[in-house]
Amino acid sequence: MYPSVTREPFNEKWAKRNNSPRPYSVEAAASLLKSNLRIRPEKGTRLITIRCESHDSKEAQLIANMVAEAYMQWMGQLRDESMDRAFQALRKQIRIYQYGGPGQSGGLKKDQDEMLKLKEQLSLDAQDHLLQIQELSQWTHTRDENRSLIAEHKTEIQKLSVMTDDERVNSIQNHVAIAQLSIQLGNEEARLEALLARYGDKNPEIIGQRKLIAKIKENLSDLAKGYLESKKFEAAKLDAYEWELNEIIWRLEQEIAQSQPLYSEYLFSKASVDMKLAILQLIEQSKIQEKITNAIPTVDIQFVQRAQLPGSPIRPKPIFNVIISVFVGLTLGTGIAYFVEYLDTSMKSVDDIERYLNLSTLALIPQQKQGLLVHESPKSHAAENYRMLWTNIQFARKQEDFKTVMITSGGAGEGKTTTVVNLGIAAAQMGSKVLLVDSDLRRPKIHKLLKYSNKVGLSNVLLKDMDPRDVLIETEVPGLWAMPSGKLPANVIGLLNSQKMRDVLATLGQDFDVLLLDSPPVMGVSDASVMAGVVDRVLLVIDYKKYPKRLANRARRNLENVGGEMLGTVINNLSVQRGDYYYYGYGYGKGYHYYYSARSEEEEEPDEEPVGAAQATEPAEGRSSPDAQNTA
Secondary structure (H helix, E strand, O other): OOEOOOOOEHHHHHHHHOOOOOOOOHHHHHHHHHHHEEEEEOOOOOOEEEEEOOOOHHHHHHHHHHHHHHHHHHHHHHHHHHHHHHHHHHHHHHHHHHHOOOOOOOOHHHHHHHHHHHHHHOOOOHHHHHHHHHHHHHHHHHHHHHHHHHHHHHHHHHHHHOOOHHHHHHHOOOOHHHHHHHHHHHHHHHHHHHHHHHOOOOOHHHHHHHHHHHHHHHHHHHHHHHHHHHHHHHHHHHHHHHHHHHHHHHHHHHHHHHHHHHHHHHHHHHHHHHHHHHHHHHHHHHHHHHHHHHHOOOOOOOOOOOOOOOOOOOOOOHHHHHHHHHHHHHHHHHHHHHHHHHHOOEOOOHHHHHHHHOOOEEEEEEOOOOOOHHHOOOOOHHHHHHHHHHHHHHHHHHHOOOOEEEEEEOOOOOOHHHHHHHHHHHHHHOOOOEEEEEOOOOOOOHHHHHOOOOOOOHHHHHHHOOOHHHHOEEOOOOOEEEEOOOOOOOOOHHHHOOHHHHHHHHHHHOOOOEEEEEOOOOOOOOHHHHHHOOOOEEEEEEEOOOOEHHHHHHHHHHHHHOOOOEEEEEEEEEOOOOOHHHHHOOOOOHHHHHHHHHHHHOOOOOOOOOOOOOOOOOOOOOOOOHHHHHOO
8 A cells, every 4th residue: 555644554544543453455445545535527628636535634635646646657558558459450460461361361462363363364355244244234123123013013903903993983093084084073963962952853954964973984984994904005015025124134144154253253353452452551551650659759647736735624614514504495495385386276366367367256255154145144254245246247237238147167066056046046135036047957956955846947948848937946035036957858968059048048038137047067068168159148166276277267268269258257165264365355354244243233223324235236425336346
């Protein structure tokens, strides 16, 4: 081992430092040295930095310099050994090509003597022999092309022979007359279809047209048969031409065979001599180049800067480590937070919905324990929000008069049926005559919520021409009526998009202020998309933070693509406990309960003006209108 500054071997010094009972072996000391070395090429340069870490700074300096010197010596030895091996290989190859050797047929001198002897024996004209070989190659190429044409013709003949007349006509694409007659046949058949739509089968024009079509088909069949016969004739001509080519090629092969052996032997010998001369010349050039290169003094590796004693320890660095830890922690935490936010693609706010869907949000519906307003207090969050939703719809109806509103959602389980029933209850409580139409003919639910029979309903009206007024059910809420879905039919789409459905809605619209239709989800089946063109307006229910934005956006596009006119959106199932109302700035929570408790103490004052969406459909003077707060 190399001695350290104190002349003590490294394996003994490191063993004492690590409290080892005996000195390290050479392999163990080398492994320990390797773990403390850092060798790094500098980017963009030819420099190599050797870095050594040790508890002794002078030891680290000595090891770094010693490793650099050992590396330089080793690279020099490798270069010298490589040059010696290259010269030995060149000298060996020169001897083999000059005098022959193992695996060689003979040296260059022997090959030259044989080539001269063959040249003296050769009496033919080499140029004529080459011309014969070239001519043979050309005729052989011509025969190969002819054989390829014969194969193509026979394949086409075989394919056309097994076809029917119509299949043969359709398969022939490059025949001008057949192509023209095919076009004419298509035109005449189209004209026959037009005549059949206007006249009967016995009409003289139709009889004449059919005769003309039969004549055209007969002409096409004759042309196709003629095309097949022409292909057979061409194949026969090509077979005869091949016999002529075979005779010419055979004659040339006989002429060349008489002089080929001696000429081929001469050409082989000459090529072998030329190749060995060229290789020998390249070897001689390489030998001279290697001699010149080796004679030029070069310095492949040299010291740029020797290792210096460090002024301070390189590690540990407490301040740096703390700063890096804080930075990494903040970066990682922020990154994870943004990543989680990025993965959450659900609707999170009114602004988010209105910006992404370009639709107004008409109401925010909180989570409900009972589900229906008939079970809730009139002063509950849900009742107030459904009255606000109906007020916004009434405001929209003043601008554009409409009767039918379809309530749907992008996916299943977003609360559209509950929204339909509660909206109808709120509208009826505010003095409107409302009809709930259960047009979800796949999974009807309104009859379960309102607890009435579903034996007859909308499907019976559409299928059996019943009077729609005969299937209406008056609910326990004054002013609220319902039409059940009836028995579920097999063909739902044909019923909902029929003229009968439009007539039923028009008839019922004469007796009610508004018709609220429940429909299946947009993305589950096509019923909602079909009905969007039948009703006047569409209201989209979105479950708060349940489905991604793209689902709601795709549902909106599907409805608008079929002509549906969007009324707006309703955000459903907001959690009051999580403070979602505060997030949206609607001021519910404790202030909401305080408002109603304050009003309950003043209800007995007769001169106090009534307040609340359930009592006044127009905003009082000095107060903000619900429409102005919630309608975009």
